[in-house]
Amino acid sequence: MTLDDKIKRVAVIGAGGKMGSGITLLLAQQMALAKLQPENRDEYYRLDAIDVNDRALEGLIKYIRGQALKVAEKTTVMLRSVYQDRADLVENSEIINEFVNDVAAVIRPSSNLDEVAGAHLVFEAILEKVDLKVNVLSKLKDLCGEDTYFFTNTSSIPIQELDDQVGLEGRIVGYHFYNPPAVQKLVELISNEKTRPDLVSVAQDIGKRLRKIIIPSNDVAGFIGNGHFIRDGLHALNEVTALQSEFGIPGAIYALNKVSQDLLIRPMGIFQLLDYVGIEVFQWIIDVMNKNIPGEAMQHELLERMIAKEIFGGQRPDGSQKDGFLKYEKNRPAGVYDLESGSYISFSDKQWVENIHTKLGTYPASLKPWKSLLMSPKKDEELRAYFNELKETQSLAAELAVKYLKRSKEIGEKLIADGVAATADDVNGVLLNGFFHLYGPVNDYVS
Helix, strand or coil: CCHHHHCCEEEEECCCCHHHHHHHHHHHHHHHHHHCCHHHCCCCCEEEEECCCHHHHHHHHHHHHHHHHHHHHHCHHHHHHHCCCCCCCCCHHHHHHHHHHHHHHCEEEECCHHHHCCCCEEEECCCCCHHHHHHHHHHHHHHCCCCCEEEECCCCCCHHHHHHHHCCCCCEEEEEECCCCCCCCEEEEEECCCCCHHHHHHHHHHHHHCCCEEEEEECCCCCCHHHHHHHHHHHHHHHHHHHHHHHHHHHHHHHHHHHHHHHCCCCCCHHHHHHHHCHHHHHHHHHHHHHHCCCCCCCCHHHHHHHHCCCCCCECCCCCECCCCEEEECCEEEEEEECCCCEEEECCCHHHHHHHHHHHCCCCCCCCCHHHHHCCCCHHHHHHHHHHHHHHCCCHHHHHHHHHHHHHHHHHHHHHHCCCCCCHHHHHHHHHHHCCCCCCCCCCCCC
16 A cells, blocks of 8 residues: 555544644644645545544634634745635635635544544554553554554654554654644654564655655664753753752753853753653653663652642743743743742842842854754854864853763763664754754854
8 A cells, every 4th residue: 555545544642732733733734735646636544643632623623724824824925726626716805715624624523532433544643651552553453554653752662662662563653743743854763673664665655745854763762852852951950950059940940041042052941842742751761761771860859849839830821831940921021930939039029039140151252043043144254163162162151062062962962873864964953953952962062
């Protein structure tokens, strides 16, 4: 069965969630475009959008239609050629509305898992918990045919563990979309020696159709993306511990967040990123990695204390940011959590903020913000000049930044040495495309 045949019956499990809704959107658009080809007009295309939450499914359809509308408005010229034999569609608005309807028409929302029976491709995007994934995948195996391929959106769980427990015999592959899937270009493709070669080919072909950058990772817990991110985040947490006697824990969190965003020139600070992913999710990933990677005890008591206080971070269904290490107002950091008082210290306390900046000291004069460098035609040249100055800057902020850069590079090189990534380009590609960094961690900026 070719991919063109397989893509006629698809299912997404966890379709009402943040990741599942984006995956559903991408697949529904491709299925609608495939059905609109003259040779496929009479074919049946069906995407089963499954979620246990009926209200989430209601929101899914609204989301799909809204996003499909935006896509149609940007691709009206292309859609005119797709609908060129439709004499009833004259105005751009008519073509746009028709495409939105065609995308929505392939979707069959349901809370009944049995509806998946008959699907050729199943995308699973449920919570990052081994037992839950095994339970659901086992039910799916019984419902689906022996030619069904499974794509798990896990960001950390070894694919072989899921395969062994469910008994899919190489019919499952890791297909790690980055959040949000409709925007992020990266997909990590995780396979192992038992993965069926034709499944890997299908996964690569789907990536091309979805216009994704596919970067392969070997089947080691955490893969490339979280293999770097978790250790990167733990480095920041360890630095907080080292600085807490001078700064206090809230001050140290603020300082490391500023240094990692400003002096490492990243789109957001490390604690903002931890909140974005979710503190509890971060801990879940650590637990998976600790279970599967012996000899490297990844943990930090500050995570445990935050979770005990039920400060989880993460995102609401509408995409707004929940409070975590930082407090957010209009999705922008506005305060930092104080474990002792159980409340947030507001960044509007100018004296408190100024005291931290005084301790951090000067920044290099050549520093430019991430957004400014992102589109600069001289980005590499400007980065090299900046990092040369950073190494010569005598301040605590510069010292912390250089130490952070060295640790980031060390993590990247270890991912290659351990066989998680094949090359430095793969490590750098994940951080560039999945985390929107300006440069990869494996570089010669800071030796």
